[in-house]
Amino acid sequence: MSNCIITVSVLLGIIGQADYSKLQDIKPTQFAKAPGYSEGPTWKNGELFFCSGSLLRVSKEGKVEKFLDINPAGTVLNAKGHLLICDNKHKAILDYAPDGSLHVLADSFENKPLNSLNDLTLDAKGNIYWTDPSGSSLQKPIGNIFRLTPKGEVTKIATGLAFPNGLDVDPQSKFLYLIESQSKKILRYLIPEEGKPFAEPELFYD
Numbered sequence: 001m002s003n004c005i006i007t008v009s010v011l012l013g014i015i016g017q018a019d020y021s022k023l024q025d026i027k028p029t030q031f032a033k034a035p036g037y038s039e040g041p042t043w044k045n046g047e048l049f050f051c052s053g054s055l056l057r058v059s060k061e062g063k064v065e066k067f068l069d070i071n072p073a074g075t076v077l078n079a080k081g082h083l084l085i086c087d088n089k090h091k092a093i094l095d096y097a098p099d100g101s102l103h104v105l106a107d108s109f110e111n112k113p114l115n116s117l118n119d120l121t122l123d124a125k126g127n128i129y130w131t132d133p134s135g136s137s138l139q140k141p142i143g144n145i146f147r148l149t150p151k152g153e154v155t156k157i158a159t160g161l162a163f164p165n166g167l168d169v170d171p172q173s174k175f176l177y178l179i180e181s182q183s184k185k186i187l188r189y190l191i192p193e194e195g196k197p198f199a200e201p202e203l204f205y206d
């Protein structure tokens with residue numbers, strides 16, 4: 001099943017409960033075939049957008065086509081239906097609006113161009129978080145997490161990471177979870193009140 005896009009069906013009520021035993025009975029089915037690697041998927045209006053050298057779109061019928069000629073690594077949908085993208089062609093956070101317009105939300109930090117953008121997520125207040133793993137490793141933990149506020153302010157909220165990769169915020173917007181790939185750990189950050197800095201993370205999974 002190389003380079004395949006698969007879908008799974010989950011019974012309502014499983015997610016959010018303590019008993020995940022029924023998940024072992026889920027059978028994946030092939031929905032479409034990707035031209036290469038595939039990551040950073042997002043559902044939007046019954047279509048699947050994902051990253052594979054460019055931003056691709058899969059129709060409801062399973063047809064795969066190039067959607068945007070960029071170099072994305074992650075996507076997420078905001079509350080207004082805008083597709084937000086970590087793009088390494090423009091080294092920027094991009095906003096693809098429902099009307100088809102494409103805007104740059106952030107492309108610099110402290111008057112310097114952004115480095116490497118990997119994955120991104122949102123919290124309930126509309127803050128955008130993304131990872132910058134460029135040049136980092138277990139021996140050289142220099143990876144970062146950045147945040148873009150609805151006011152357009154970019155801040156570095158965490159550093160010293162060994163390849164920060166996927167991240168997500170819990171439904172209550174209380175914690176930010178991060179996969180640190182090189183250490184094979186999941187870290188958890190308490191999201192502070194507005195104006196206060198992030199504290200050191202706690203180890204959630206090792």
